[in-house]
Amino acid sequence: MNFRFITKGCGPVVEVLSPYYYEWKTCVSLVSNDYLNFTQHPKVKAAAIEGIKKYGAGAGASPLIGGHHEYHVQLEDSLSHFFGRPTGSCLVYTTGYTANSSTLLALMKSDDCAIVDMAVHASVYEGLMGTNTKRFPHNSLVHLERALADAQAKYLTRLVIIDGVYSQDGDFAKMDEIHALTKQYGAYLMVDDAHGIGVIGERGRGCIELFDLLDEVDIISGTLSKAFAHIGGFIVAKPEMVNYLRFQSRQQVFSSTSTPAAVGLLKAIDLIDEEPEWRKKLADNVAYYKQGLLDMKLDIGITASPIIPIKIGDAHKTEKVARLLFNAGVYANCIVYPGVSRKDARIRTSLMATHTREHLDKALNAFDYVNRKLKIAKDA
Numbered sequence: 001m002n003f004r005f006i007t008k009g010c011g012p013v014v015e016v017l018s019p020y021y022y023e024w025k026t027c028v029s030l031v032s033n034d035y036l037n038f039t040q041h042p043k044v045k046a047a048a049i050e051g052i053k054k055y056g057a058g059a060g061a062s063p064l065i066g067g068h069h070e071y072h073v074q075l076e077d078s079l080s081h082f083f084g085r086p087t088g089s090c091l092v093y094t095t096g097y098t099a100n101s102s103t104l105l106a107l108m109k110s111d112d113c114a115i116v117d118m119a120v121h122a123s124v125y126e127g128l129m130g131t132n133t134k135r136f137p138h139n140s141l142v143h144l145e146r147a148l149a150d151a152q153a154k155y156l157t158r159l160v161i162i163d164g165v166y167s168q169d170g171d172f173a174k175m176d177e178i179h180a181l182t183k184q185y186g187a188y189l190m191v192d193d194a195h196g197i198g199v200i201g202e203r204g205r206g207c208i209e210l211f212d213l214l215d216e217v218d219i220i221s222g223t224l225s226k227a228f229a230h231i232g233g234f235i236v237a238k239p240e241m242v243n244y245l246r247f248q249s250r251q252q253v254f255s256s257t258s259t260p261a262a263v264g265l266l267k268a269i270d271l272i273d274e275e276p277e278w279r280k281k282l283a284d285n286v287a288y289y290k291q292g293l294l295d296m297k298l299d300i301g302i303t304a305s306p307i308i309p310i311k312i313g314d315a316h317k318t319e320k321v322a323r324l325l326f327n328a329g330v331y332a333n334c335i336v337y338p339g340v341s342r343k344d345a346r347i348r349t350s351l352m353a354t355h356t357r358e359h360l361d362k363a364l365n366a367f368d369y370v371n372r373k374l375k376i377a378k379d380a
Helices: 042-055 070-082 096-107 122-127 141-151 175-184 239-248 250-254 260-274 277-295 315-327 357-374
Strands: 013-017 024-029 090-093 113-117 132-136 158-163 188-192 219-223 233-236 307-313 333-335 345-350
Touching: 024 357, 042 070, 042 260, 070 090, 070 233, 070 260, 090 096, 090 239, 090 250, 096 122, 096 219, 096 233, 096 239, 096 250, 113 141, 132 141, 141 158, 141 175, 158 175, 175 188, 233 239, 239 250, 277 307, 277 357, 307 315, 315 333, 315 345, 315 357
Parallel strands: 113 132, 113 158, 158 188, 188 219
Antiparallel strands: 013 024, 090 233, 219 233, 307 345, 333 345
16 A cells, blocks of 8 residues: 655645556545644634744754743643633643553553543553553443443552544544443543544534533543644643643653644634634535435444544455545545454545535545445445
């Protein structure tokens, strides 16, 4: 498999270097997690440029030896307040991956136990290498309760870890029921809401807001590379935990901090409240596109988000689908084992607020063509 690369940055339409013919092709892009397309928002870009003008091109050091700048403090304070938490409730990491892995490596030790939905991100599993782990089938409350009951008397700290929006199926955690079970058994709850924050909820606070648990989740983890349109990750928790992680989280302590272009994040966070119309446009696009796929009887699972899989099952057929879509000018991801189980191969698509009806119609017409050619509908 060859890596593809694009020109002109994120957008609803991109130029892609074809892995098949090694020539450039203009495609509707269904691969980006830049859900609100804030990477191209003029105010976000202007703020990032001003950050570089004021602070320079780089941060210069890791946080404890001079790399913690004024804009990092502003970013952490802004995210604390975004989630309705007091100042000091947020720690920013250089990547979203390390926000999970480094936090968990610092918190979970040999006498603790993590109880994990099997569908969580790889970064979570890396962070659990030094502790005990119990996995439960995706969203299975029966298996979660069994694991909680079994772990209750055996381990000092029990931490349940789930996603808000799951990155392959686009479905939500059963967060209210999971939270209730977690508290019933005296455990803590961590929610990685990377794909929900900025997109889901009346105020864009993610799935945690949707389930009215913003004040109840013990650890919120998220990314700055999706709705917030930059790079990095963060943890929101009690200030005492954040202060502990600031000095004990190794990837935080020993990694150089984010560049001054991160000043653009301050504007992106503000825009979630200032310009809610982007979430409305995204929701309208999702509804239109999903209905078009359902009208063709394609299997999109139980997605409730801008992540919309088209499930095919057979890996070889899925690869053929991806190639035909690309030839038709639609760039979408072919996801096969080990990204998903061997029988769960799919085309993974992600929508943006800036997709037009014309873009979506082009994608739907391409799927209709592929369906007629390869018979990928559920009743085919």
